Amino acid sequence: MTIGELARASGFRVETIRYYEREGLLPRAHRWRDNNYRDFDKEALARLHFVRRAKAAGFTLREIRELLDLSLTPGEACGEVEALLSRKLAELDRRMAEMHRMRENLAALLASCRAGEAEGACPVLRAMRQ
Amino acid sequence: MTIGELARASGFRVETIRYYEREGLLPRAHRWRDNNYRDFDKEALARLHFVRRAKAAGFTLREIRELLDLSLTPGEACGEVEALLSRKLAELDRRMAEMHRMRENLAALLASCRAGEAEGACPVLRAMRQ
DNA sequence: CTGGACCCTGAAGTCAACTTCAGGGTGTAG
DNA sequence: CTACACCCTGAAGTTGACTTCAGGGTCCAG
CATH class of the missing domain: 1.10.1660.10 (Multidrug-efflux Transporter Regulator; Chain: A; Domain 2)
Structure with a gap:
């Protein structure tokens, strides 16, 4: 190719x-x-x-290079590989949790936007304060 | 402050x-x-x-600035706001789906790593091919 | 009244992840 | 045989998100 x-x-x-x-x-x-x-x-x-x-x-x-490199290790030296992988997994979980919260925020915002605003200003600020 | x-x-x-x-x-x-x-x-x-x-x-x-700016719109001009928000939401969903797949990949990889390798090489390549 | 922790500005530097550029070879359809 | 789409390299440029630097003012504990 x-x-x-x-x-x-x-x-x-x-x-x-x-x-x-x-x-x-x-x-x-x-x-x-x-x-x-x-x-x-x-x-x-x-x-x-x-x-x-x-x-x-x-x-x-x-990081991607590291992950790819793992795939080429002989399978013997798996301990360090395991450590790296679980670090990445934990990190990924943290990011996914953040994204989930972000999604809730945006969805609520969109809903209230569609409902046509009881109050004066868009309630992003409320959503924003967590 | x-x-x-x-x-x-x-x-x-x-x-x-x-x-x-x-x-x-x-x-x-x-x-x-x-x-x-x-x-x-x-x-x-x-x-x-x-x-x-x-x-x-x-x-x-x-993008964050755009989101923050939405919070300051008078609530009147909500149509364009709504469009932007749903674009962001869809995008977020796409990214979350990607992350989910990535997570599965890494978790499977970690599991097989812990199980101590039946085959010669780490099975990342298999996981990699989707 | 001075030393150290804090504040200010504008400009330049850094790093990741590309993209563009300059200058050149290859391959094939008409 | 030439025009055009494709390939090559090394180097320089770009963008986003900061960080560092140079050069200076402020505030307060001892």
């Missing part, structure tokens, strides 16, 4: 894919011998899908 | 608070006439709490 095809398949731009390769989120792609073009496999596409989801979940590129 | 007190109460740094004021996330603080020090009220603290939660929920500063 050329970089352009991978871009179309993954939804990332060509330049971004090159950047990700440089940053170690993708393994250095193997090259078509004669023209020096990159040649990607299914694996690369799977990684990009993972990257997209991880980004949507709020992980940084550095 | 001085900026330093507000910083301690909110958990944001003094410099960050000045920056947020510049960027319109806080209203221009009123000043102690003689010494030109800012004087903040409870309202400012409430806004900063909201900012913290909104950031944790993945909103950008620009």
